[in-house]
Amino acid sequence: MTIQRGDRIPSVPVKLVGNGDTVDTTSDAVLGTGRVVFFAVPGAFTPTCDTSHLPGFVVNVGKFKAFGVDRIVCGAVNDHHVTKAWAERSEAIGKVEFIADGDGNLADALGLSKQIAGMGKRFARFAMIIENGVVNDLFVQDVSGVTVSGAPAVLLALEASRVSA
Known part of the structure; x- marks a missing residue:
């Protein structure tokens, strides 16, 4: 079952890559405090993830x-070595933190895993806004490319929630 608005983030062991180091932690420890934008990609270094999804969040950190937004976190079903190399090469360290979900356990717990031919289990492409561990908004990408799950769409949702508040 896919996580929904109003659901709490599950607690799953993950590796957090940020500020140059890697730490063993849990998903709820990373995503459970403050206002967090969490987005996930099918894979580090893959074309759309690398050129369209991640860069929008990196260049818009100030707007978030x-x-x-207290924290921007990117999830990928890759080992922490690949995830760290991607974060460093993307010049995202210090701007975006990364969850390396090597076995896809967080992707499964969120109900947002999918099988991709030749790549195995991966995250579906999505973004969510989390408030103190509870999903406030969820944007799952149904088609290829980056539209509803990209930085511009999430920024529009944040702006809309500010106006309605």
């Missing part, structure tokens, strides 16, 4: 912070 202006909307009260």
Whole structure:
């Protein structure tokens, strides 16, 4: 079952890559405090993830912070070595933190895993806004490319929630 608005983030062991180091932790420890934007990609270094999805979040960090986002986190079903290399090469360290979900256990727990031919289990492409561990908004990408799960769409949702508040 796919996680929904109002659901709590599950607690699953993950590796957190951020500020140059890797730490063993849990998904709820990373995503459970404050306002967090969590987006996931099918794979580090894959064309759409690398050129369209991640860069939008990296270049818009200031805009996300202006909307009260405490943390931007990217998830990938890759080992932490690949995830760290991608974060470093993307110049995202210090701007975006990364969850390396090597076995896809978090992807499964969220109900957002999928099988991709030749790649195995991966995250579906999505983004979510989390408030103190509870999913506030969820944007699952149904088609190829980056539209509803990209930084511009998430920023629009944050702006809309500010206006309605």
